Amino acid sequence: MCLGIPGQIVAITDPARQMAMADISGVRRAVSLAPVATGPLEALVGSWCLIHVGFAMAVIDEAEAAATLEALRGLGEAQETLEAMAAGAAALEGTA
Amino acid sequence: MKYAEEFRDPKAARALLARIAAVTDEIGATAENPVHIMEICGGHTHAIFRYGLDKLTPPGVEFIHGPGCPVCVLPMARVDECIQLAERPGVIFTTFGDAMRVPGTSRSLMQAKADGCDIRMVYSPLDALELARRNPDREVVFFGLGFETTTPSTALSIQQAAREGLGNFSVFCNHILVPPPIKALLDDPHMILDGFVGPGHVSMVIGIHPYDFIARDYGKPIVVAGFEPLDLLQSVLMVLEQIRDGRAAVENQYARVVPEHGNPVSIAAMADVYEPRPSFEWRGLGEIDASGLRIRARYSAWDAEAKFGIGYAAGARVVPEQEGCACGQVMTGRIKPTACPMFGTGCTPEMPLGALMVSSEGACAAYYQYGGARAVEPAE
Numbered sequence: 250m251c252l253g254i255p256g257q258i259v260a261i262t263d264p265a266r267q268m269a270m271a272d273i274s275g276v277r278r279a280v281s282l283a284p285v286a287t288g289p290l291e292a293l294v295g296s297w298c299l300i301h302v303g304f305a306m307a308v309i310d311e312a313e314a315a316a317t318l319e320a321l322r323g324l325g326e327a328q329e330t331l332e333a334m335a336a337g338a339a340a341l342e343g344t345a
Numbered sequence: 346m347k348y349a350e351e352f353r354d355p356k357a358a359r360a361l362l363a364r365i366a367a368v369t370d371e372i373g374a375t376a377e378n379p380v381h382i383m384e385i386c387g388g389h390t391h392a393i394f395r396y397g398l399d400k401l402t403p404p405g406v407e408f409i410h411g412p413g414c415p416v417c418v419l420p421m422a423r424v425d426e427c428i429q430l431a432e433r434p435g436v437i438f439t440t441f442g443d444a445m446r447v448p449g450t451s452r453s454l455m456q457a458k459a460d461g462c463d464i465r466m467v468y469s470p471l472d473a474l475e476l477a478r479r480n481p482d483r484e485v486v487f488f489g490l491g492f493e494t495t496t497p498s499t500a501l502s503i504q505q506a507a508r509e510g511l512g513n514f515s516v517f518c519n520h521i522l523v524p525p526p527i528k529a530l531l532d533d534p535h536m537i538l539d540g541f542v543g544p545g546h547v548s549m550v551i552g553i554h555p556y557d558f559i560a561r562d563y564g565k566p567i568v569v570a571g572f573e574p575l576d577l578l579q580s581v582l583m584v585l586e587q588i589r590d591g592r593a594a595v596e597n598q599y600a601r602v603v604p605e606h607g608n609p610v611s612i613a614a615m616a617d618v619y620e621p622r623p624s625f626e627w628r629g630l631g632e633i634d635a636s637g638l639r640i641r642a643r644y645s646a647w648d649a650e651a652k653f654g655i656g657y658a659a660g661a662r663v664v665p666e667q668e669g670c671a672c673g674q675v676m677t678g679r680i681k682p683t684a685c686p687m688f689g690t691g692c693t694p695e696m697p698l699g700a701l702m703v704s705s706e707g708a709c710a711a712y713y714q715y716g717g718a719r720a721v722e723p724a725e
């Protein structure tokens with residue numbers, strides 16, 4: 250939960266709440282862009298962000314995203330985060 | 346140096362290790378008289394063991410594992426309070442999965458869930474907000490756990506709940522800060538600390554200046570580090586070079602992600618929603634001044650402590666640690682995990698007795714998982 254995970258912003262879904270859809274290792278997840286929303290939200294589509302518990306905390310470049318993901322995989326943290334995201338989705342349905 | 350092959354760039358790793366060995370020699374540090382470098386962050390502890398950095402670096406460099414694992418420093422009393430909240434009729438208690446197996450006085454959240462409490466593991470406080478929207482007849486409580494990396498997320502979620510007038514959402518705030526325990530450890534006359542590797546993702550939020558006191562007031566170097574193994578080696582080298590040169594400064598090895606002044610939106614949200622508590626209890630470290638955060642009065646409608654009369658609002662309650670557990674001594678670097686009589690027998694990652702065994706970021710779990718340190722295995 251502390252290390253975060255890189256994800257690519259694919260679409261703005263709810264501009265009023267600064268919410269977007271991110272692709273995190275092939276998984277779609279709703280994230281908040283609030284911490285990195287210094288300009289127009291649309292400008293963030295396509296960019297890579299370091300995402301901490303559903304919040305984009307920093308914009309990073311693609312190479313940094315790839316290296317970070319590799320390090321997270323090495324530590325087993327990427328897998329843990331993806332499991333936590335699945336658990337979160339299940340919690341909303343009341344199944345976990 | 347066989348493990349060096351596991352690095353993304355083994356050549357760079359070997360070059361850094363050679364320079365670390367050379368500077369360690371120049372300092373004159375040896376196994377008997379090592380330099381003590383504390384990696385503050387539990388993610389760094391995990392990476393050090395995973396990549397065997399404690400074995401690859403010379404015996405003159407000794408890693409002291411810091412308090413930067415939020416699960417590991419969570420007092421039992423707070424776990425008990427989480428369960429009390431979860432037991433209330435109508436409550437959906439939401440938490441990061443990391444907290445589920447932390448032992449409370451009689452049971453963990455995992456056990457309470459098995460016993461029928463509606464406890465749900467979520468990835469984000471955003472999931473808890475969404476649960477509150479979908480279940481207007483239920484009370485959704487989110488367990489706010491973690492350092493400055495997760496604190497902005499709950500602050501922003503509370504602001505969002507306030508904007509929406511979402512009355513059935515609240516946060517049980519147990520957020521803690523990184524700098525105060527470092528100050529407490531530096532003030533402890535038993536601690537020998539020559540330098541620090543600082544948590545990169547915390548600084549991504551708060552910047553590097555909250556650590557200025559370490560260099561200015563205590564004369565110790567600190568290098569804010571990324572968590573890739575090469576980042577860690579480079580940071581250790583930067584700390585060693587400062588020690589060799591008799592300097593003490595705050596340096597930023599992770600500048601590609603960490604802005605000097607942090608993330609302004611997050612800092613503003615935290616200041617708006619939270620204020621420091623006079624003191625807060627840390628498992629293994631005791632009460633530390635101004636080390637925890639509470640929700641400001643203007644957001645009390647979203648404060649589970651105010652709403653349900655629980656937690657520090659109801660008076661701190663210190664629960665003694667389990668019999669035979671040496672967590673406090675391990676936490677302060679006085680003994681290695683293997684010296685705890687419970688290690689690997691009464692306490693394993695499957696059946697943790699102490700919190701340092703729960704998370705992969707805890708020193709005991711790291712030792713257990715990777716057969717850590719020279720104490721257990723001879724170096725390659």
Ligand code: SF4
Nearest residue numbers: 670672685692699709
């Ligand atoms: S082995 Fe278990 S009981 Fe002993 S210090 Fe580590 S976590 Fe605590």
